[in-house]
Amino acid sequence: MSSTYSRGDRIVVAGSLALTALAGVARYAGFGDVLAFVIAGLAIGVLASLVGRSVDQLADRLGAGATGVVQSALGNLPELFIALFALHAGLIGVVQAAVVGSVLANVLLVMGLAFFVGGVKHGAQRFDAPRAREIALLLLLSVAALAVPTLTSVMHTPASGHERPLSVIVAVVLLLVFAASVPGSLRRSNEGNHVEDLGEARWPFPVALALLAASGVLAALVSDWFVHALEPAILSLGISQAFAGLVVVAIAGNAVENVIGIQLAARNQPDFALSLVLQSPLQIALVLAPALLLLAPAVGAAGFTLVLPPLLLVALVLAVLVTVFVVFDGESTWLEGLMMLGLYVVIAAAFWWG
Numbered sequence: 001m002s003s004t005y006s007r008g009d010r011i012v013v014a015g016s017l018a019l020t021a022l023a024g025v026a027r028y029a030g031f032g033d034v035l036a037f038v039i040a041g042l043a044i045g046v047l048a049s050l051v052g053r054s055v056d057q058l059a060d061r062l063g064a065g066a067t068g069v070v071q072s073a074l075g076n077l078p079e080l081f082i083a084l085f086a087l088h089a090g091l092i093g094v095v096q097a098a099v100v101g102s103v104l105a106n107v108l109l110v111m112g113l114a115f116f117v118g119g120v121k122h123g124a125q126r127f128d129a130p131r132a133r134e135i136a137l138l139l140l141l142s143v144a145a146l147a148v149p150t151l152t153s154v155m156h157t158p159a160s161g162h163e164r165p166l167s168v169i170v171a172v173v174l175l176l177v178f179a180a181s182v183p184g185s186l187r188r189s190n191e192g193n194h195v196e197d198l199g200e201a202r203w204p205f206p207v208a209l210a211l212l213a214a215s216g217v218l219a220a221l222v223s224d225w226f227v228h229a230l231e232p233a234i235l236s237l238g239i240s241q242a243f244a245g246l247v248v249v250a251i252a253g254n255a256v257e258n259v260i261g262i263q264l265a266a267r268n269q270p271d272f273a274l275s276l277v278l279q280s281p282l283q284i285a286l287v288l289a290p291a292l293l294l295l296a297p298a299v300g301a302a303g304f305t306l307v308l309p310p311l312l313l314v315a316l317v318l319a320v321l322v323t324v325f326v327v328f329d330g331e332s333t334w335l336e337g338l339m340m341l342g343l344y345v346v347i348a349a350a351f352w353w354g
Contacts, residue, residue, distance in 0.1 A: 023036070033236055054215060079253035086230065087292070089231065093245065096245065100308065102281065103319065107340075111340060112343075114264070116338055122268045138282055172294075240354040261273045
């Protein structure tokens with residue numbers, strides 16, 4: 001590559017190609033289910049990072065608002081592919097846990113680490129409280145809508161037995177809310193949408209588009225291999241489907257990309273860190289979960305609904321409520337981060353047995 005590309009760019013591109021090739025070999029050369037599962041998970045993580053870098057490189061050409069929309073649409077591609085292949089394989093419990101786990105991983109694990117690292121390094125950090133509260137409250141409202149099908153089923157209301165059409169209504173409403181937010185995103189100024197320019201080299205426009213398309217295709221391919229090894233790996237490791245979805249699959253889908261949020265907190269940029277961390281679970285609730293519900297019949301999972309096991313729903317609501325309270329004062333400390341990490345560990349432990 002020319003000097004247009006930074007060392008980090010080269011590492012991510014080379015790592016994506018190498019891990020994808022290795023994941024393919026592991027899939028077809030009989031490396032063993034656990035090893036194939038681990039390699040595919042690492043490949044998905046690096047490909048997610050490449051998708052994020054490619055979209056960010058388009059920012060100067062598309063504008064901040066349009067870039068935010070593209071990031072929302074493409075940032076969760078690996079999770080979407082994994083979930084669709086898992087639904088096709090009949091792993092509905094894994095998919096439900098993975099959707100909830102993606103939210104929990106962001107609002108408890110990643111945000112907790114960001115608060116802890118930033119607090120230890122810089123002391124109490126202040127951030128844009130009104131913006132953080134807005135995103136957190138939107139996330140709470142989205143989760144409230146997602147909770148309705150489960151509540152109607154658990155409480156045996158007249159809507160019980162009609163969970164699929166009710167879930168479709170919820171999905172359509174959430175997608176309409178997301179669509180309604182797009183014009184505002186397109187008009188939004190550069191302030192708050194992207195981290196400050198750190199002097200990184202810019203890619204040529206055709207290269208950014210080509211890498212974005214290639215990383216999307218490879219993410220779909222590797223996701224198939226990941227899910228193929230998922231069930232045998234669960235049996236070999238002796239873990240439950242719920243734990244695998246809530247922790248392993250959720251982290252594999254977005255952990256590498258969200259490391260950026262922790263890095264930003266370590267650089268004393270809490271506004272950017274919090275915005276990045278909170279936007280991801282909001283898009284999972286507004287876009288990913290509804291899209292999965294509507295696409296499920298196309299992959300042979302017409303019975304998939306938004307009805308969650310009660311403990312999953314309670315964990316989801318609890319985590320989002322904690323997030324709202326934590327960001328409300330506009331200040332983060334290392335102790336808050338440590339407690340959020342502790343809560344994540346406790347919730348994950350509760351699903352170890354199923």
